[in-house]
Amino acid sequence: MAASLLLNRVSRSVSLHRVGPALVFSSLDSQIHGGRLSGTLFRERSLATLAEGGASRFDEMVSANQRKYYLLGGKGGVGKTSCAASLAVKFASHGHPTIVVSTDPAHSLSDSFSQDLSGGVLKPVQGVDSPLLALEITPERMKEEIKSQAGGDKSVKNMMDSMGLGMFAGELGDLNLEDMLNAASPGIDEIAAISKVLQFVESPEYSRFTRIVFDTAPTGHTLRLLSLPDFYDSSISKITKLKKKITAAASAFTSVFGKKKEIQEPGPSNELDQLKERMEKVRNVFRDVDTTEFVIVTIPTVMAINESSRLHASLRKENVPVQRLIVNQLLPDSQSDCKFCSVRRKEQTRVLGLIQKDTELSGLKLIQSPLLDAEIRGVPALKFMGDLIWK
Numbered sequence: 096m097a098a099s100l101l102l103n104r105v106s107r108s109v110s111l112h113r114v115g116p117a118l119v120f121s122s123l124d125s126q127i128h129g130g131r132l133s134g135t136l137f138r139e140r141s142l143a144t145l146a147e148g149g150a151s152r153f154d155e156m157v158s159a160n161q162r163k164y165y166l167l168g169g170k171g172g173v174g175k176t177s178c179a180a181s182l183a184v185k186f187a188s189h190g191h192p193t194i195v196v197s198t199d200p201a202h203s204l205s206d207s208f209s210q211d212l213s214g215g216v217l218k219p220v221q222g223v224d225s226p227l228l229a230l231e232i233t234p235e236r237m238k239e240e241i242k243s244q245a246g247g248d249k250s251v252k253n254m255m256d257s258m259g260l261g262m263f264a265g266e267l268g269d270l271n272l273e274d275m276l277n278a279a280s281p282g283i284d285e286i287a288a289i290s291k292v293l294q295f296v297e298s299p300e301y302s303r304f305t306r307i308v309f310d311t312a313p314t315g316h317t318l319r320l321l322s323l324p325d326f327y328d329s330s331i332s333k334i335t336k337l338k339k340k341i342t343a344a345a346s347a348f349t350s351v352f353g354k355k356k357e358i359q360e361p362g363p364s365n366e367l368d369q370l371k372e373r374m375e376k377v378r379n380v381f382r383d384v385d386t387t388e389f390v391i392v393t394i395p396t397v398m399a400i401n402e403s404s405r406l407h408a409s410l411r412k413e414n415v416p417v418q419r420l421i422v423n424q425l426l427p428d429s430q431s432d433c434k435f436c437s438v439r440r441k442e443q444t445r446v447l448g449l450i451q452k453d454t455e456l457s458g459l460k461l462i463q464s465p466l467l468d469a470e471i472r473g474v475p476a477l478k479f480m481g482d483l484i485w486k
């Protein structure tokens with residue numbers, strides 16, 4: 096695409112020119128320069144330097160025809176949505192029918208694509224060649240719907256039914272809905288996300304989608320989401336044990352008081368078995384190195400790197416495959432460096448050094464993503480960012 100055309104499509108405030116041999120990405124209004132705003136020079140040479148840390152090996156990510164899941168996660172505000180959306184656009188541009196799903200209760204997919212993707216249903220993203228569907232899971236709306244459906248009895252059943260987990264409901268029927276909805280772990284956000292994953296895995300309707308990209312919530316939520324299938328698994332075992340105890344107690348009661356009531360023998364429960372199987376499917380999706388990858392997104396600050404290191408340790412413990420680390424918002428080289436920029440650049444060089452020394456992070460493929468001088472909004476801007484990151 097001609098540079099000037101791209102320029103117009105990326106943003107009204109951004110322009111691309113050729114200055115000598117260098118490609119310049121310039122904006123009139125976004126570079127902080129000595130505390131004031133001034134023009135930016137964003138040079139090809141700078142990008143080449145940034146890319147020295149290693150490319151993403153996008154060829155490996157795009158080549159297989161079989162379904163692949165990519166989960167992008169990290170600390171709040173580091174650029175998870177921009178990276179996830181740009182990856183989804185890139186997959187779609189390479190002919191993969193793709194779904195991008197936000198599991199973050201504070202969604203920003205609509206903002207990122209600059210299109211209305213809200214409402215909790217899959218919506219087609221406009222302006223992309225292959226089919227690209229987007230979904231913002233809306234637990235808040237779901238909570239309200241469930242509460243109103245459940246009415247006065249506060250049963251969990253309606254909630255579980257509405258999420259395709261109805262067979263679990265019989266076992267949990269007496270739990271208080273309010274407690275369940277407000278529970279810290281697992282939360283409804285994670286349950287809603289799991290139920291969507293199940294739909295993608297099981298429903299023939301979605302089988303043609305060969306890439307599923309998750310824009311996940313900040314770290315804590317995401318770790319709960321990944322450990323949820325195990326949580327269910329252990330809960331199912333506890334429920335089965337509890338069922339056996341209750342049946343045994345009821346049986347003792349009848350033998351003492353001679354009450355004639357048919358006691359059900361504690362046999363294997365079909366419904367629970369089915370649920371266990373479905374949870375296992377989700378767990379396998381999250382753990383399968385051939386189909387799934389969690390990409391950690393971070394920024395070049397000590398705090399973000401420390402959190403990324405802890406995140407990788409937790410993912411390793413959960414056996415979730417991780418290969419790539421995106422360091423986003425790196426200040427590119429500039430010929431006319433202001434004091435502020437040179438201090439920041441020194442600091443980010445030091446932080447990149449910390450990554451190399453960090454035992455959790457040093458083994459990952461490092462993808463360096465530059466700080467762009469315009470907000471990344473809309474498909475053209477996401478394509479532009481995607482071409483810088485995913486190569």
Ligand SMILES: Nc1ncnc2c1ncn2[C@@H]1O[C@H](COP(=O)(O)OP(=O)(O)OP(=O)(O)O)[C@@H](O)[C@H]1O
Pocket residue numbers: 170171172173174175176177178199201203313423424425464465466467468469470471472
């Ligand atoms: N490399 C970049 N250059 C310039 N702006 C960026 C870059 N990456 C992200 N941004 C901007 O930073 C803001 C936050 O990005 P984004 O929404 O992708 O982060 P996030 O990690 O998903 O945030 P949250 O945790 O709040 O969901 C957005 O305005 C986005 O356009």
